[in-house]
Structures are given as structure tokens and as C-alpha cells.
Amino acid sequence: MDTMLDLLRLGGDQLLGRFSGPLNFRLLVMPTVVTLIALRAVWKDLRDGRPAFLGIWIQDPVERKRVFHGWFKDVGRIFLIAVALDIAYQLLVFRWIYPGMVLVVAVACAVVPYLLVRGPVHLIASLLHRKSRGGNESQTQPKQEIK
Numbered sequence: 001m002d003t004m005l006d007l008l009r010l011g012g013d014q015l016l017g018r019f020s021g022p023l024n025f026r027l028l029v030m031p032t033v034v035t036l037i038a039l040r041a042v043w044k045d046l047r048d049g050r051p052a053f054l055g056i057w058i059q060d061p062v063e064r065k066r067v068f069h070g071w072f073k074d075v076g077r078i079f080l081i082a083v084a085l086d087i088a089y090q091l092l093v094f095r096w097i098y099p100g101m102v103l104v105v106a107v108a109c110a111v112v113p114y115l116l117v118r119g120p121v122h123l124i125a126s127l128l129h130r131k132s133r134g135g136n137e138s139q140t141q142p143k144q145e146i147k
Contacts, residue, residue, distance in 0.1 A: 037074045037075070038121065039121060052119060075114050079110040079111065086105045
């Protein structure tokens with residue numbers, strides 16, 4: 001049990017050290033880039049009339065492959081850059097590579113911001129889009145009387 005606590009403590013110390021160590025800019029820049037990519041994907045989904053990312057993933061097994069390829073295209077390169085930068089960081093600071101930490105940092109920098117932004121922004125944007133579209137239709141088209 002002490003070994004597990006020591007590993008968790010070491011992992012926590014290593015993660016916290018990334019904020020003040022070399023290459024710390026990546027912890028701000030990469031989530032920002034991923035957020036912009038997610039916003040672009042939401043805009044494209046709304047323009048094409050597609051439902052939310054997670055909704056398609058869960059409900060439609062036929063579309064799941066297309067959604068995964070789009071997600072991988074959006075996040076894949078950033079994820080690989082996050083892996084490469086964290087490996088460089090670990091070699092500079094620890095003179096060793098910890099693969100588990102590399103994956104944790106890469107997922108935290110690339111995957112988590114994408115998922116946290118794309119879902120809620122799509123929901124809010126689709127609600128605003130429906131509301132504005134509904135408001136415009138009632139103003140431009142006169143109501144027909146039922147005889």
C-alpha cells in the first residue's frame with residue numbers, strides 16, 4: 001500500500017512540476033489550439049445540420065466510424081505533438097521517460113479540452129440557432145388562417 005501511495009505522490013509531484021518547468025507553454029497553448037479546433041468542428045456540424053458529437057457516437061453505429069475519423073483528424077496531430085513535447089520535457093528534467101505520465105499529459109492537453117468544449121458549445125449553439133431561426137421564420141412568414 002505504501003508503494004502505491006508513493007507512486008501516486010510521485011505522479012502528482014511530476015504533474016505539478018510541469019507547470020513551472022521547461023516547456024510549460026505547451027500546457028496553455030495546446031488546450032487553446034484544441035479548443036479552437038473543437039469550435040471549428042461545432043461550426044461545421046451546425047452548418048451541415050449534424051447532431052451533437054456524443055449523441056451520434058452513442059445512438060448511431062453507422063455514423064460512429066465517420067465521427068471517430070473526424071475526431072481523430074481533429075485531435076490526432078495535437079495528441080502526437082503533446083506526446084512528443086512531454087517526452088522532450090521528461091528527458092530534459094528526469095533523464096528518463098515515464099510512458100504513463102506521457103499519456104496522462106497528452107490526454108489532458110489534447111483530448112479532454114476537445115470533449116469539454118465540443119459537447120456543451122454544440123448544445124448552446126444549436127439552441128441559439130434554433131431560437132434565432134424560429135424567431136426569423138415567425139417574423140418573415142405571415143401565419144395562414146385555417147378555414
